[in-house]
Amino acid sequence: MFYFSNVKGRKVLKSDLLNDVEHFFTTRELCLFAKEEDMSDNRNLVESYLGQKMATNQPVHGTHIATVENDKFFYNKTDGLLISKGQAALMNFGDCVPIIFYANNKGVIAHAGWRGTVQSMAKVVVEKLINEYEVNTQDIKAVIGPAICSRCYEVGQDVFAQLYKTVVNHFEGFYQKGNKYFVGLKEINKQQLLECGVEQIDVCPYCTACGEKLFYSYRFEKTGYRHSAVLKL
Ligand SMILES: [Zn+2]
Numbered sequence: 001m002f003y004f005s006n007v008k009g010r011k012v013l014k015s016d017l018l019n020d021v022e023h024f025f026t027t028r029e030l031c032l033f034a035k036e037e038d039m040s041d042n043r044n045l046v047e048s049y050l051g052q053k054m055a056t057n058q059p060v061h062g063t064h065i066a067t068v069e070n071d072k073f074f075y076n077k078t079d080g081l082l083i084s085k086g087q088a089a090l091m092n093f094g095d096c097v098p099i100i101f102y103a104n105n106k107g108v109i110a111h112a113g114w115r116g117t118v119q120s121m122a123k124v125v126v127e128k129l130i131n132e133y134e135v136n137t138q139d140i141k142a143v144i145g146p147a148i149c150s151r152c153y154e155v156g157q158d159v160f161a162q163l164y165k166t167v168v169n170h171f172e173g174f175y176q177k178g179n180k181y182f183v184g185l186k187e188i189n190k191q192q193l194l195e196c197g198v199e200q201i202d203v204c205p206y207c208t209a210c211g212e213k214l215f216y217s218y219r220f221e222k223t224g225y226r227h228s229a230v231l232k233l
Contacts, residue, residue, distance in 0.1 A: 002204050007049050013214075015143040017202040021102050022050065022088075022232040025145045025204070027214045028225075033092040035224030043090070050232045054090040057081055061115035063124045065108065079111040080125055085233045092226035094218030095153075095208050097185045098145035100231050101125055103135040107231045114155065117185050118162045122192045137197040145229055146215050149207035150175055150184030153219075157181055167191045 001016050010030035014023065026032055032043050047053055055068045057078040065080030068087050075081060081089040089109050091098060096113035099122060106129060112121040122142070129135040150173065155163075160181040164174060166188065173187030186203050193201055208227070209217040215227040 015202040026228045032228040033226040052088040054088045056090045082108045088232035095148040097147040098229040100143045103140040141200045144203045146204045146206040152209040
């Protein structure tokens with residue numbers, strides 16, 4: 001279940017599935033990244049709150065997951081950041097799906113837009129945790145953060161078909177209205193996780209495009225501002 005909390009008086013969103021880990025999704029009250037504006041004051045605010053400098057990335061809609069090193073804070077061409085105890089990570093989003101994973105003192109923030117979802121980014125993270133860190137699937141907690149909802153996200157038939165192939169069950173996340181195609185990336189990522197055995201999943205009810213304007217929508221606002229997922233172990 002998601003709930004609102006605050007970081008130094010600014011509204012953030014958290015999941016009770018990760019109550020034993022410091023994590024949050026920022027709202028417009030605490031923007032940490034903008035294309036044409038310096039947000040370092042807000043990042044400094046968060047880093048002083050965490051007591052820890054955050055590693056971040058340049059996303060490319062791929063499935064590369066970087067293992068964060070203690071003295072390196074920027075990762076090029078990376079859509080997943082894997083951290084250990086004593087490290088923190090930050091990733092920025094503007095409609096794409098943020099997923100925070102936690103198991104056995106390892107944490108991952110992953111970026112899954114439609115391209116990442118087509119490449120089954122969620123499964124790539126789960127396989128990495130299992131194969132490289134001997135994590136048991138049933139210990140993995142996955143929190144799917146705020147992202148564009150299926151009512152707001154019309155895609156072409158080709159994208160619909162590519163996403164359709166990534167899961168066996170299609171009862172959630174795929175909708176057709178006449179000759180228009182809509183997908184719910186949060187639901188499809190949840191289904192990918194279920195199909196690789198992950199059971200502890202929390203899905204954020206908030207859309208980045210409709211409803212209260214809590215987050216940023218790249219698709220509908222063409223904005224350079226981003227909201228963020230933050231994790232510290
Ligand atoms: Zn929506």
